[in-house]
Amino acid sequence: MQNVYIKVWERAGRFDATRASPITWLCTIARNSAIDWCRSTRRPSMLPQEAAKDIPDEARSADVLIEIAQDRLRLFHCLDQLDQQQNASIRAAFLDGLTYAQLADRMAVPLGTMKSWIRRGMQRLKECIGDG
Numbered sequence: 562m563q564n565v566y567i568k569v570w571e572r573a574g575r576f577d578a579t580r581a582s583p584i585t586w587l588c589t590i591a592r593n594s595a596i597d598w599c600r601s602t603r604r605p606s607m608l609p610q611e612a613a614k615d616i617p618d619e620a621r622s623a624d625v626l627i628e629i630a631q632d633r634l635r636l637f638h639c640l641d642q643l644d645q646q647q648n649a650s651i652r653a654a655f656l657d658g659l660t661y662a663q664l665a666d667r668m669a670v671p672l673g674t675m676k677s678w679i680r681r682g683m684q685r686l687k688e689c690i691g692d693g
Contacts, residue, residue, distance in 0.1 A: 565591045639689035647682030654679060 568590050576586055621629075640648050646668070653659045659667070665675040 565594050568594065635690060636686075639686050642689055643682050643685055644678075647678050647685070650675060650678045651682045651686070 565587075569587060572590070576583070580586075581589070640651065643651070650664055650668070653664055653667075654661065661675050661679065662672055664679075665672045668675065670678075
């Protein structure tokens with residue numbers, strides 16, 4: 562970047578406003594300097610294509626992805642079986658990251674009531690998910 566500023570400083574007298582805007586002129590100098598730098602630096606040579614087979618695949622396998630999707634569907638099915646207050650409270654607490662106090666304020670209920678809704682809802686979720 563410093564080299565680009567030096568080039569701009571040294572070439573400022575050659576700037577022609579009829580040919581380009583100042584930003585275009587500056588970007589052209591920066592681009593050409595970057596190309597020159599890339600060409601002048603020695604980069605390691607490319608590995609052969611066969612080397613790709615030695616790179617481990619970190620992606621989850623299809624059976625794991627299916628299991629995760631099934632667990633997710635089961636969880637949301639069980640959430641839908643809860644009372645409306647429990648469902649909304651658990652979703653807001655565990656999926657949206659709200660605290661019990663924030664939920665109690667939002668739903669205009671005492672904090673103890675909110676904690677009870679979530680505790681009872683979590684017990685029912687555990688029972689529902691455990692059935693499978």
